[in-house]
Structure formats: structure tokens, C-alpha cells
Amino acid sequence: MNIYSNPDLYDAIHNGSNFDIELLKTVARSASGPVLELASGTGRLTKCILDLGLDYNGLEQSKQFLKVANKRHGEKAQFFLGDMCDFKLKMKFQFIFIGFNSFLHNLSKYDAKNCLKCVNEHLEKKGRFLLSIYIPDPSFLYRDSNTLHPATSFFDYENSQCRVLETNEYDEETQINKLTWYLEKDDQITEDKYFFSMRMYYPHEMDILLADSGFKIEKKIGDYDGSPMDAESEMQIYVCKKN
Numbered sequence: 732m733n734i735y736s737n738p739d740l741y742d743a744i745h746n747g748s749n750f751d752i753e754l755l756k757t758v759a760r761s762a763s764g765p766v767l768e769l770a771s772g773t774g775r776l777t778k779c780i781l782d783l784g785l786d787y788n789g790l791e792q793s794k795q796f797l798k799v800a801n802k803r804h805g806e807k808a809q810f811f812l813g814d815m816c817d818f819k820l821k822m823k824f825q826f827i828f829i830g831f832n833s834f835l836h837n838l839s840k841y842d843a844k845n846c847l848k849c850v851n852e853h854l855e856k857k858g859r860f861l862l863s864i865y866i867p868d869p870s871f872l873y874r875d876s877n878t879l880h881p882a883t884s885f886f887d888y889e890n891s892q893c894r895v896l897e898t899n900e901y902d903e904e905t906q907i908n909k910l911t912w913y914l915e916k917d918d919q920i921t922e923d924k925y926f927f928s929m930r931m932y933y934p935h936e937m938d939i940l941l942a943d944s945g946f947k948i949e950k951k952i953g954d955y956d957g958s959p960m961d962a963e964s965e966m967q968i969y970v971c972k973k974n
């Protein structure tokens with residue numbers, strides 16, 4: 732099963748997740764016009780943008796996730812079904828963001844470039860773009876592929892205490908990490924298996940991709956607390972403007 736076909740499970744795992752909200756609000760606050768989130772999911776981040784008094788728009792590929800987002804925020808926000816590497820909306824935005832590693836679903840540099848091209852075309856002249864992904868971590872990528880590793884902490888789902896365990900296989904040629912998620916319910920691994928892939932992007936690649944796509948990096952942030960990216964950083968968060 733595709734991991735993005737089950738919004739209830741996604742929301743159960745991320746219930747109350749707010750690790751990225753303060754940073755996002757700090758950057759979004761300077762926008763004076765409409766905001767676009769790419770890969771907006773079930774609308775976890777919609778409210779924090781609406782709370783700033785800004786118009787929120789989300790673009791999402793999963794019909795199931797989009798339905799939940801619409802049900803939750805459809806009266807105040809606008810959601811579009813679409814692919815982040817090939818979209819054309821009839822408006823431009825003051826602030827565009829793609830958080831929570833969603834950019835890693837661009838499984839080739841070709842897709843990543845197309846995604847950034849679409850962002851550039853939809854960004855107002857003085858707008859800002861924020862992109863947030865983790866820095867590839869060898870201790871995660873090169874784990875034993877036959878061992879189940881905890882991927883989440885415990886959460887409530889379908890009246891059970893659950894957690895997700897995962898295996899992964901990393902292909903150095905394509906830089907794609909293939910993950911399989913196993914759902915554990917009340918200490919029993921269920922039959923449910925979810926698959927997804929993420930391409931790893933190293934910071935030097937992001938420098939080139941962003942510059943080639945017409946962006947100037949204003950800030951490189953290494954953690955959700957807003958601290959600058961350095962040798963210890965686990966995250967690469969870019970705040971960019973148009974070049």
C-alpha cells in the first residue's frame with residue numbers, strides 16, 4: 732500500500748506534531764499576500780498560516796489526503812489536486828513552502844528541477860520560498876536492511892496502541908532510499924505494509940539546484956529552532972528569494 736493512501740493512520744502518527752510550526756510562522760509572517768504549501772497532506776500546517784491572517788492554498792497529490800484537508804479546512808482554505816513537479820495555478824504567491832521532507836519525494840534531479848521551476852513561476856517578485864529536508868544520515872541509510880527499526884513513537888490508532896517499524900534499502904547510484912513500514916498494534920506486527928521512497932539530496936546539490944532554478948538563498952537553517960546550518964546540523968532548511 733502507498734503510505735499516502737491512509738490519512739487516518741498519517742494523522743494518528745502525527746497527532747499534535749508541531750515541531751516546525753514556530754519556524755514556519757516566523758518566515759510566513761513577513762508575507763503580505765497569499766501562501767502556497769506544496770504537498771500539503773491532510774492540512775496539518777494550514778491553521779498556523781490562517782492564524783496569521785494569510786490566505787492559505789495547498790497543493791497535494793493524494794486524493795485521500797486532499798479530501799481530509801478539505802473537510803477540515805475547506806471553508807477557509809483552498810486545496811488543489813496536483814503534482815508538485817508539474818502544476819499551473821492561476822495565481823502567484825508571496826510565500827511558498829514545502830516542509831516535512833516532502834521535497835524528497837522528487838525521486839530524480841529532473842523532478843526536483845521541475846518542482847523548483849514551478850515554484851519560481853508561482854512566486855511573486857518579492858516573495859519568499861522555504862524548503863525543509865533532512866541532511867542524509869549514513870547511520871540511517873546504511874542500516875541492516877533485514878532488521879526492523881522503530882520509525883515512530885507509540886500512538887493511538889483504531890483503539891490500539893501502535894507504532895511503526897521500518898526497513899530500508901539505500902541505492903547509492905540513484906540516491907533513492909526505499910522504505911517499508913510495518914504497523915505494530917498492541918505488540919503484534921500486522922499484515923499492513925506501506926511503501927514509499929525518498930531521494931537523498933546533499934546540501935551541495937541543493938545549493939546548485941536552487942541557484943540553477945533562479946533562487947538566491949537568504950538563510951540556511953540547520954534546525955527548527957532557527958539555528959544556522961553547521962557541521963552538526965540534521966536539517967537543511969532554506970529560505971530563498973528570486974534571483
Ligand SMILES: C[S@@+](CC[C@H](N)C(=O)[O-])C[C@H]1O[C@@H](n2cnc3c(N)ncnc32)[C@H](O)[C@@H]1O
Nearest residue numbers: 735770771772775791792793814815831833836
Ligand atoms: C510527509 S507528508 C507531508 C504532509 C504535510 N505537508 C505535513 O507537513 O504534514 C508528504 C506529502 O507529500 C505528498 N506528495 C508526495 N508526492 C507528491 C507530489 N509529486 N506532488 C504533490 N504532493 C506529493 C504526499 O501525498 C504527502 O501528503
